[in-house]
Ligand SMILES: [Zn+2]
C-alpha cells in the first residue's frame with residue numbers, strides 16, 4: 001500500500017487557490033478536509049496519507065505509530081461475546097487507543113456499558129506468557145484490528 005500526498009493549493013498539480021468550479025479541485029479540497037482516523041486532525045496538503053478500503057483516511061505517520069504495539073483480547077465460551085473462544089489482536093500505540101479501537105468493532109453490550117465485550121485483555125508481555133501465544137491450544141486469532 002503506497003501513501004498518497006495531496007498537492008498544495010496553487011502548486012503545479014494542486015487545486016486552485018481561489019474558489020473554482022473544477023471537479024478535481026473540489027475533490028482534492030474535500031479529501032484534505034477529511035479527518036485522520038488516528039489523530040483526528042485534518043489530512044491536509046503535502047502530508048503522506050493512506051485511504052483505507054472502508055473510506056477512512058489516516059496520516060502515514062499516524063498509521064506507523066498506531067501499529068507499534070499489539071494488544072490481545074480474548075473471548076470465553078460465553079455465547080454473548082462477539083466470538084466464541086479465541087482472541088482478536090488490536091494494533092495501537094497505547095491501551096487507551098487499543099480499547100477505543102476494540103469498542104469501535106465490538107461495542108459494549110447493552111446493560112454493560114463501560115465493560116469491554118471480552119473475557120480478558122493482555123499486552124504483548126503478558127500475552128507471551130499465555131499458552132495461547134505458544135499456539136498450544138485450539139484457540140485462534142479471529143482478526144487483527146488496525
Ligand atoms: Zn480549480
Ligand SMILES: [Zn+2]
Nearest residue numbers: 036039059062
Ligand atoms: Zn493523523
